[in-house]
Amino acid sequence: MITGDMSITEVVEKYPKAADILLSYGMHCFGCMAARFENLEQGALAHGIDVPRLLKDLNEAVKN
Numbered sequence: 001m002i003t004g005d006m007s008i009t010e011v012v013e014k015y016p017k018a019a020d021i022l023l024s025y026g027m028h029c030f031g032c033m034a035a036r037f038e039n040l041e042q043g044a045l046a047h048g049i050d051v052p053r054l055l056k057d058l059n060e061a062v063k064n
Helices: 008-014 018-024 040-046 051-063
Strands: none
Touching (some): 008 018, 040 051
């Protein structure tokens, strides 16, 4: 399960399908240095993204 406290890099490494969801939300930051230190919630908030909605979409995508 993907949670907001996971690092962006960790999410993409564990769940490669998550990259497409992040891109669809305009989060292209999984390739930048901050992605290693910033958690998913911090990154989403910095981009003005609804965190619960993002987490729901990510978890739906990776369970299939």
